[in-house]
Amino acid sequence: QVQLVESGGGLVQAGDSLRLSCAASGRTLRSWGMGWFRQAPGKEREFVAAINWSGGRTYYADSVKGRFTISRDNAKNTVYLQMNSLKPEDTAVYYCAADPEFSGSYYYSTRRYDYWGQGTQVTVSS
Secondary structure (H helix, E strand, O other): OOEEEEEOOEEEEOOOOEEEEEEEEOOOOOOOEEEEEEEOOOOOOEEEEEEOOOOOOEEEOOOOOOOEEEEEEOOOOEEEEEEOOOOHHHOEEEEEEEEOOOOOOOOOOHHHOOEEOOOEEEEEEO
16 A cells, blocks of 8 residues: 655745655555646646656646646655746645556546545645
């Protein structure tokens, strides 16, 4: 069983930066793909970013491209989401997720991912 724990959320002002972390335990994620999703109140969970096992391939939602960067440190079993130039519309609970059979297909779908963290709140004030 894999446990994912997100951290790094908080309350910031528009234009600020935050770095989210997702620490995994229970097994190594070295060969797994990882994703970040977010869910705002009253909205469906949406894709934010994904990364393959090596970090050589990354994928982003259009709404965050150029502002957010996903990365991973397999030695630390941790995935990161660097968020710059934050906007009020980025306000949401952010979740990390793990896919043991990540191939780059349907990386944007919640159904690809087998394990989820509990989420961390990000609030951006205007």
